[in-house]
Amino acid sequence: MRMRQFRDYKLSDTIINALSGLGYEAPTEVQSKVLPLALEKKDLVVRSQTGSGKTASFGIPLCEMVVWEENKPQALILTPTRELAVQVKEDITNIGRFKRIKAAAVYGKSPFHRQKLELKQKNHVVVGTPGRVLDHIEKGTFPLDKLQYLVIDEADEMLNMGFIDQVEAIIQKLPRDRMTLTFSATLPEDVEVLCHKYMKEPVHIENKATGITTDKIDHSLFEVRDEDKLTLLKNVTTVENPGSCIIFCRTKENVDTLCEELDRSGYPVDKIHGGMIQEARFEVMDDFKRGDFPYLVATDVAARGIDIENITHVINYDLPMEKESYVHRTGRTGRAGQTGKAITFCTPYEEKFLAEIEEYIGFSIPKLVAPSLETVLELKAAFERKLEEEPDYKSDKSEQLNRDIMKLYFNGGKKKKIRAVDFVGTIAKMDGVTADDIGIITIQENLSYVEILNGKGPLVLQAMKKTTVKGKKLKVHEARK
Numbered sequence: 001m002r003m004r005q006f007r008d009y010k011l012s013d014t015i016i017n018a019l020s021g022l023g024y025e026a027p028t029e030v031q032s033k034v035l036p037l038a039l040e041k042k043d044l045v046v047r048s049q050t051g052s053g054k055t056a057s058f059g060i061p062l063c064e065m066v067v068w069e070e071n072k073p074q075a076l077i078l079t080p081t082r083e084l085a086v087q088v089k090e091d092i093t094n095i096g097r098f099k100r101i102k103a104a105a106v107y108g109k110s111p112f113h114r115q116k117l118e119l120k121q122k123n124h125v126v127v128g129t130p131g132r133v134l135d136h137i138e139k140g141t142f143p144l145d146k147l148q149y150l151v152i153d154e155a156d157e158m159l160n161m162g163f164i165d166q167v168e169a170i171i172q173k174l175p176r177d178r179m180t181l182t183f184s185a186t187l188p189e190d191v192e193v194l195c196h197k198y199m200k201e202p203v204h205i206e207n208k209a210t211g212i213t214t215d216k217i218d219h220s221l222f223e224v225r226d227e228d229k230l231t232l233l234k235n236v237t238t239v240e241n242p243g244s245c246i247i248f249c250r251t252k253e254n255v256d257t258l259c260e261e262l263d264r265s266g267y268p269v270d271k272i273h274g275g276m277i278q279e280a281r282f283e284v285m286d287d288f289k290r291g292d293f294p295y296l297v298a299t300d301v302a303a304r305g306i307d308i309e310n311i312t313h314v315i316n317y318d319l320p321m322e323k324e325s326y327v328h329r330t331g332r333t334g335r336a337g338q339t340g341k342a343i344t345f346c347t348p349y350e351e352k353f354l355a356e357i358e359e360y361i362g363f364s365i366p367k368l369v370a371p372s373l374e375t376v377l378e379l380k381a382a383f384e385r386k387l388e389e390e391p392d393y394k395s396d397k398s399e400q401l402n403r404d405i406m407k408l409y410f411n412g413g414k415k416k417k418i419r420a421v422d423f424v425g426t427i428a429k430m431d432g433v434t435a436d437d438i439g440i441i442t443i444q445e446n447l448s449y450v451e452i453l454n455g456k457g458p459l460v461l462q463a464m465k466k467t468t469v470k471g472k473k474l475k476v477h478e479a480r481k
Helices: 013-021 029-039 054-065 082-095 112-120 130-138 155-160 164-173 189-198 226-240 252-264 278-290 323-330 348-361 373-388 420-427 457-464
Strands: 044-047 075-078 103-106 125-128 149-152 179-184 203-206 217-223 245-248 269-272 295-298 313-316 340-346 406-410 438-443 448-452 476-478
Touching: 013 054, 013 082, 029 044, 029 054, 029 179, 029 203, 054 075, 054 082, 054 149, 054 179, 075 130, 075 164, 082 103, 082 125, 082 278, 103 112, 103 130, 112 130, 125 130, 130 164, 155 164, 155 179, 155 189, 155 323, 164 189, 179 189, 226 252, 226 313, 226 340, 226 373, 252 269, 252 295, 269 278, 313 323, 323 340, 323 348, 340 348, 406 457, 420 438, 420 448, 420 457, 448 457, 457 476
Parallel strands: 044 179, 044 203, 075 125, 075 149, 103 125, 149 179, 217 340, 245 295, 245 313, 269 295, 313 340
Antiparallel strands: 406 448, 406 476, 438 448
């Protein structure tokens, strides 16, 4: 019998309350299989489709099992891309919100020194890309002596992107007495070998019934000559009139060109590819998640594990050369039980790649005839109306959870010998406040940040202006956002 509620598992109220605040009502299939075994600290190899709720399936047990009092990292999560590292860090922070779980994200193209300072603070979980994680380990800036949990997320993508040797180098430096979880949409031989070499009698979990791509996605194919692709794209988007759509191209040059073409044609559109600076990539993804614009033109960098709810359409403007990429791209839609459409354009010279994809996913993608001019003209007015509408802004699932939080700044930290427990002890003694009202505490050399939950921020702010911490009077004010 499968358990139907998160309350049915051995989870503390702090985790249950956070899940409830995030709107997680019942576990997905993969979560219901992983949770009981992970909470027993068994090594797991999990093969599950993208969009099935993998992050929470390891995030929930990690947040439950880490010990808050321990200052050094207890869990390491490896991800193939920077975007995914940041997203997983946010998910861990939200799930562990009421337990005050502190997570750090480390990845390339971001200042090493800043990450080094963050790793010197109290952190329960570190999320990172293999190259930068290995860098921190080799330079001694990432302490490993308390590490008990390792998660390898999107293991097949690590292999595709050439990170598998770095992953192995990291594993060899970790404490042997640890729990290891591997998550993958597919399970290539190299990943299997890695799992059996470094894991203790791993339990294999697979969502077999659903196949390699979810049945919530409607797949279709248009055969088209290269020079007719732009016209076809405009006609297909006019007829489909998507609410939120990612259009995939093979190269960053193609992304730039197509984004300019669509922009000129009045589409609310932006782009993301590996040639952009990291801050710009994060900004575009955040705006797209929020619903500022409905069309995103992207290379495969946006397909790797990025979780955006309610993407109605994925269009493969350029057919992917790697069969696995088809699964990762189309898996951006039809997530978390929603339905979606995956539309692929195929030129005559790409047919051999199409055959590989179809063999891999186990079915032939149904071919459609291009929309007639009559149909396009008939639906054009509705399409143009939608383009002119005010964006339908999406609320972030963590918004509700984080609504009643105030972050306080204090002008004292490690140099004044102040620790997290000192803030907890002081604040929890106030009238009308308990330890449950205290969120994540960040202590730096000369300053500290303390999150106050449940709308109690103004009360604590006023009280702290007249209260000492460890006998020291600290300046306090609401931290800038």
